[in-house]
Amino acid sequence: MAGNIQAIRGMHDIPPEQTPLWQHLETSVRDVLRRYGYREIRLPVVEKTELFKRSIGEVTDIVEKEMYTFEDRNGDSLTLRPEGTAGCVRAGIENGLLHNQLLRLWYLGPMFRHERPQKGRYRQFHQIGVETFGIPGPDIEAELILLSHRIWRELGLDDVHLEINTLGTAEERAAYRAELFQYLSDHYEELDEDSKRRTHTNPLRVLDSKNPALQELIEAAPRLSQYLGQASRDHFDRLKSNLDAVGVAYRVNPRLVRGLDYYCHTVFEWVTERLGAQGTICAGGRYDGLVEQLGGRATPAAGFALGIERLVALLEEAQAPVPAYPPHAYVCTAGEAAETYGMGLAERLRDADPRLRVQLNCGGGSLKAQLKRADRSGAGAAIIIGEQELADEVVGVKNLRQTGEQETLHESALCEYLTGVISHQELG
Numbered sequence: 001m002a003g004n005i006q007a008i009r010g011m012h013d014i015p016p017e018q019t020p021l022w023q024h025l026e027t028s029v030r031d032v033l034r035r036y037g038y039r040e041i042r043l044p045v046v047e048k049t050e051l052f053k054r055s056i057g058e059v060t061d062i063v064e065k066e067m068y069t070f071e072d073r074n075g076d077s078l079t080l081r082p083e084g085t086a087g088c089v090r091a092g093i094e095n096g097l098l099h100n101q102l103l104r105l106w107y108l109g110p111m112f113r114h115e116r117p118q119k120g121r122y123r124q125f126h127q128i129g130v131e132t133f134g135i136p137g138p139d140i141e142a143e144l145i146l147l148s149h150r151i152w153r154e155l156g157l158d159d160v161h162l163e164i165n166t167l168g169t170a171e172e173r174a175a176y177r178a179e180l181f182q183y184l185s186d187h188y189e190e191l192d193e194d195s196k197r198r199t200h201t202n203p204l205r206v207l208d209s210k211n212p213a214l215q216e217l218i219e220a221a222p223r224l225s226q227y228l229g230q231a232s233r234d235h236f237d238r239l240k241s242n243l244d245a246v247g248v249a250y251r252v253n254p255r256l257v258r259g260l261d262y263y264c265h266t267v268f269e270w271v272t273e274r275l276g277a278q279g280t281i282c283a284g285g286r287y288d289g290l291v292e293q294l295g296g297r298a299t300p301a302a303g304f305a306l307g308i309e310r311l312v313a314l315l316e317e318a319q320a321p322v323p324a325y326p327p328h329a330y331v332c333t334a335g336e337a338a339e340t341y342g343m344g345l346a347e348r349l350r351d352a353d354p355r356l357r358v359q360l361n362c363g364g365g366s367l368k369a370q371l372k373r374a375d376r377s378g379a380g381a382a383i384i385i386g387e388q389e390l391a392d393e394v395v396g397v398k399n400l401r402q403t404g405e406q407e408t409l410h411e412s413a414l415c416e417y418l419t420g421v422i423s424h425q426e427l428g
Contacts (some may be wrong), residue, residue: 010123120278131303142242326378
């Protein structure tokens with residue numbers, strides 16, 4: 001006999017007991033985005049592999065080792081998206097959204113990277129991405145940080161800290177990269193294997209190493225700030241002034257770099273100590289060259305992505321209150337005629353008050369068994385329909401959350417009664 005088929009390693013189900021927390025998080029973020037004037041865009045999960053090679057960089061860990069890439073039946077190389085920004089830029093160019101326009105967009109969905117699964121890092125993970133186009137100044141960067149800051153406030157998360165840095169222009173970064181490469185080459189034998197490889201592919205990523213044995217060497221490395229021109233310094237100073245003016249605390253982290261090649265000027269991360277090594281819950285920055293790199297006209301751009309799995313873990317760790325949505329009423333029936341009537345009654349109740357959540361018993365069972373199901377559902381009241389109720393053109397109503405006798409009501413009074421009985425539950 002064949003064994004059970006299990007989920008792919010690093011790709012997890014989200015059972016019904018967990019989805020309310022996900023829904024709460026997603027609803028809260030959507031609400032904040034609407035309040036800031038951002039519009040949703042929906043993007044394919046699969047893109048041409050070339051898109052990510054050109055945007056992320058062919059010598060990055062993501063492209064070299066982590067992407068899920070395959071040939072389709074036409075022989076085209078396709079990839080499950082490892083991140084969302086490149087696809088959003090591609091969609092903007094293809095649909096003519098970017099030319100002479102100021103855009104604020106967001107998207108939500110799964111991303112895929114073949115990494116070693118661990119807490120907070122999965123092979124299928126979910127992100128909410130926020131992207132802006134056509135706005136060159138640090139004001140939009142400040143808005144993105146303010147927006148993310150408001151999300152933490154809406155979710156009740158206070159143990160989250162902001163780190164910022166500037167990468168300057170591509171030319172400034174290239175000059176620094178050459179100097180950093182020379183420094184790391186001079187200390188090559190002191191590096192671990194991962195840092196040796198990165199020295200030749202993306203030396204800035206060595207600065208992000210978490211290996212304790214390398215921290216002294218990294219601290220002594222040349223600093224990018226030494227290679228910044230006045231315009232880049234002014235840009236970063238204006239961002240800091242904006243954040244100071246609105247009271248958002250931050251720490252300038254000169255070692256903060258992003259793992260994707262397309263970033264320039266401002267980069268930022270929101271981090272927490274509560275999740276161990278996977279403490280970054282939101283990261284982003286400016287990427288002015290990416291639109292042109294992917295075939296569009298030169299367009300300033302900035303954005304961020306937040307990791308839903310890590311935020312869910314943080315909410316669970318913080319024991320943040322999550323709204324529950326049990327039925328307000330559970331309809332119990334005895335007999336075929338009562339079952340048919342109960343189905344119609346449930347529909348009429350939903351029509352009468354769209355806020356009412358009404359669950360119909362399905363699958364039969366004695367009234368005693370149905371009442372047990374009603375109680376387990378968390379419903380505020382049970383509506384009971386049997387032969388006698390049908391004959392008398394009434395229904396029985398039992399308040400499941402308070403003591404008291406079962407009542408008998410005509411259908412015309414039922415909706416008003418239910419609204420009163422469940423007033424302690426949030427209708428929504």
